[in-house]
Amino acid sequence: MAGEGDAAKNLEAQTVEIATGPRNPTLSAKDAERMGQPRIQGQPRISGMTRREAMLELLRVGGVAAGAAGLGVWLSERSSRPVPEQAAQARRDHRVAADAAWPQMTVVQNGEPRALAAQAIANLGGMSRFISKQDVVVLKPNIAWDRTPEQAANTNPDLVAEVVRQCWQAGARRVIVTDVSCGEPQRCFHRSGIEAAARAEGAEVILPDPDRFREVDLGGVVLKSWPVFAPFLDADKVINLPIAKHHVLTGATLGMKNWYGILGGERNRLHQQIHQSLVDLANFMLPTLTFMDCYRVLLRNGPTGGNPEDAVLKKTLVAGTDPVAIDAYVAKAYWNLDADKMPYLAMAAARGLGTVDFAAINIKVSQLA
Secondary structure, three states: OHHHHHHHHOHHHOEOOOOOOOOOOEOOHHHHHHOOOOOOOOOOOOOOOEHHHHHHHHHHHOHHHHHHHOHHHHHHHOOOOOOOOOOOOOOEEOOOOOOOOOOOEEEEEOOOHHHHHHHHHHHOOOHHHOOOOOOEEEEEEOOOOOOOHHHOOOOOHHHHHHHHHHHHHOOOOEEEEEOOOOOOHHHHHHHOOHHHHHHHOOOEEEOOOHHHEEEEEOOOOOOOEEEEEHHHHOOOEEEEEOEEEEEOOOEEEOOHHHHHHHEOOOHHHHHHHHHHHHHHHHHHEEOOEEEEEEEEEEOOOOOOOOOHHHEEEEEEEEEEOOHHHHHHHHHHHHHOOOOOOOHHHHHHHHOOOOOOOHHHOOEEEEEEO
C-alpha cells in the first residue's frame, strides 16, 4: 500500500502527458508515419482508424501496446472540447457545472488502483473542482457480493480508498462509503476489502440498515414510490464507483446498473423492465463523478462471478462526468455491445443524461510508467 501511495504522489514522472486539440475523425498516413514503428504483433492498428475505433482499441489491447502505438496521444490530439449545456433538472442532481477547459472522460492505464485514481482525478481538473469544503460526500462502490478483489465482483478496495483520500484533501466534511448489498452485508463489506480500506482512510462505512430507508417518489416511468437508503438522499455530492462486469440479463453491468444499490425493497422486480428501470434510476441519481473500475474486468459469469479465471487484469480506469458515455464505451470495448443491444443507453441519452457517442466527447488518456 505504501508503494502505491508514493506512486500516486509522483505521477508527473510516471505519466505520458497528453495535449488536447481540435478533433480529426481519422488518422492520416502522415500521422501514422509520425507514430514511428509499423504495427507489431500485439499492438493496435491505428492507420485509417476513426476516433471511435481507436478508443475501442485502447481498452481492448491494454495500455502497454496502446502506448507503443501512440493511441493515447493520437486520441487526445483529436479530442473535441465540450459545449456547455444547461443541466437538466433531476430529483437528486449532484453534477457540477461543465468546464470546457477539462475533459469529460479520461482513460488511465498501466498502474495500480490508487495511482490510476489519482491520475484520473488530476486529468479531470482535481477533486477540488468537484468537492467543496464542508461537503457531505457519499461514495457508492459495488459491494454486492461476498467475493474477494481477485474475483472482480466488487469494486477494487484500493480505488475506493484513494477516492476517499482525495475527497478529504478537497475539504469534505464527511466521507461516507456505503452500498445496499445483494448478499449478507457484513460478509460482503468485509470480504471485498472495502470496509477496511475505506476506514483506513477515515471514511464512515455504513452498512444497510432497514430503519434508514425512506420512501421516495422517484418520478420514473416504471419506478414510482420506492425505499431509498437515506445516506444517498442526504448527500451534497455522490460519486459512483462501479466495476465493469458481465451480466446475464443486460450483457454487462456498469455505472447506471450500480444505482440498484441505493434501493431497498424487492429489487428483483426491477428486472422485469430492467432497461426502463435503469433509466429511471439514472434520472433520479445524477452523480458528481463516475469511476469505472476496469482494473480487473469480469468478462464472463457475472454479476456474481466466483472463478478468478473469468476475470482479466486490464489495469485500467475510465472516469468522467458523462455516465452514459462511460457505460457505452466500456460495454462496446469489452463486450462489443452497442446501444441497440443495451436499450437503456439510448433511452438515457434521450432523457438528456449523456451521450452514447463516446467518440464525440473530449477525452484525455494517460499511460502510467
